[in-house]
Amino acid sequence: MLLERKMKLILATAGCSNDGAVTARAMDLSGVLSNGDLAYVACVQSAEWQSAGPTLSSQCVRQAEKENGMIVNQQDEISNRKLEKLDYDSTFRETFKGLVTLPKPLSxxxxxxxxxxxxxxxxxxxxxxxxxxxxxxxxxxxxxxxxxxxxxxxxxxxxxxxxxxxxxxxxxxxxxxxxxxxxxxxxxxxxxxxxxxxxxVHHCLLGLPGVKKEQLKRVISHPQALAQCEHTLSKLGVAREAVDDTAGAAQYITDNNLHDTGAIASARAAELYGLDILADGIQDDSGNVTRFLMLAREPIIPRTDRPFKTSIVFALEMEQPGALFKALSAFALRDINLTKIESRPQRNRPLRVVDDFNHGVAKYFAYMFYIDFEASMAERRAQNALGQLQEFAGFLRMLGSYPMDMTPIDPASRSAS
Structure with missing residues (x-):
């Protein structure tokens, strides 16, 4: 019977010892086995996935049984023709290939x-x-x-x-x-x-082709960009409106054909969205620089072959006089330079008191401290500094230890951006 032959082929394919053999075997039998059969084989091969195995196997079995029942009811002539022509449906091959080929996790x-x-x-x-x-x-x-x-x-x-x-x-x-x-x-x-x-950062004032800057009634851009061009906007006497990003402002003007509105964005945004540069380099300070962080799912391995920077965030256990000074002294005593310190209120602790009995002065803000320092976590001095900091911190988390950007900023490259 056709059904018995198909079940033997399924078992033979599922018994292959490696993915290459399974794929080769399945391709040879793609004209015989249906999508449900191939799904069943893939699930059998993946039986060691204990968390998903029972659910996937039951689903594949139901699908295979459904399609097997449909094939039994088909005409014998069509079934025999499918047996004779083993390599006739490339769709089955691609389906099976997608089932057994999994993305390799990044290390x-x-x-x-x-x-x-x-x-x-x-x-x-x-x-x-x-x-x-x-x-x-x-x-x-x-x-x-x-x-x-x-x-x-x-x-x-x-x-x-x-x-x-x-x-x-x-x-x-x-x-x-x-x-x-x-x-x-x-x-x-x-x-x-x-x-x-x-x-x-090299800001430009953009507008639709043919528009003069004197015709503008408002200028839109990111809040930071608007603040960085305060002098120019004040001279123009235009209204200001904040949007999510600079290039988005340029796109908005083009999409809505706004002749009375300008955007503060880069020269590249003008090129992409078909706008004219009405004024070039309108930022208040020509040395305008933005620092960006690169983020990933896994940290990189710290090294000592080049300058590294480390970023951490911590909260003090108790705010006693000199507590922050003592925490920062862990770096000063080891000649570690701090390049950045930022404090942010803790969202889950807007109000607290000195002790559990409400004795003392109420504190309406508890803070998280973000610190960047010039040292790699591969260095012993950095490890010792964080070890000492833990004595004062109720919370400590390392955000990353990464190479410093030592590339000089070329003024000529700003106008090209």
Missing amino acids: ISDLAKPPTHGSRLKVAYQGVPGAYSELAATKAYPDCEAVPCDQFEEAFQAVELWLSDRAVLPIENSLGGSIHRNYDLLLRHRLHIVGEVQIG
Whole structure:
């Protein structure tokens, strides 16, 4: 009978000892075995997956039994023709191939260097093409595939869900200061800092072709960009409106054909969205630099062959006089230079008191302290410093130990960005 022959073929295929043999065997029998049969074979091969095995096997068995019943009811002539022609349906081959070919998880060594398997590294960033974050991604990983995201939260999730390999995150600007929202996201998510890059920001005033800057009634851009061009906007006497990102402002003007609205964005955004540059280099300070962090699912291995920076976040157990001084002295005593310190209120502790009996003065804010210091966690002095810090900290987490960006910022490259 056809059914008996098919079951023998299924058992023979499932009994292959390796994936290559299974694939070869299945391709030879693709004209005999249906999609349900092939799914059943794949599930049998994957029986060692204890967590998913029972559910997957039961589903595949039901599917195989359903299709076997349908084949029994078909005409004998059609069934015999399928037996004689073993290699007639390429769709079955592709289906089976997708079932047994699983993505190889990235290891620490994979994340520490560009991929060697032929695919492009995917880097998520907030914004649309033409954003400064996209420029930072391509500077850090020149051959990457930049993946735009609506919000910073989506960029984090893209990496966590394996939709992207890296995320690029602006963390501070030389004029606008720290981007507090992103500090909070670093603590909320479990990604690791694996690098940094600094980008010279060169702002341009953009408008639709034929529009003069004197005709503008409002200018839209990211809040940081608006603040960085305060002098120019004040002279123009225009209204200001904040949007999510600079390149998105340029895209919005093009999409809506707004002749009375300008955007502050890069020269690349003007090229991408067909806008004219009404004024070039309108930032208040020509030395405008933004620092970006590169994030990954796994940390890189710290080394000592080049300058490294380490980022941590901690909270003090008790706010006694000199507690923060004592915590920071762990680095000063070991000649470790602190390059950044940022404090953020703890969201889950907006109010606390000195002790459990409500004795003392009420504290309306408890703080998390973010610190960057120039040392690699491969160095003994850095390890000892964190060991001493733990004596004062009720919470301590290392965000990443990564190579410092020592690349000089070329003023000429800013105008090209």
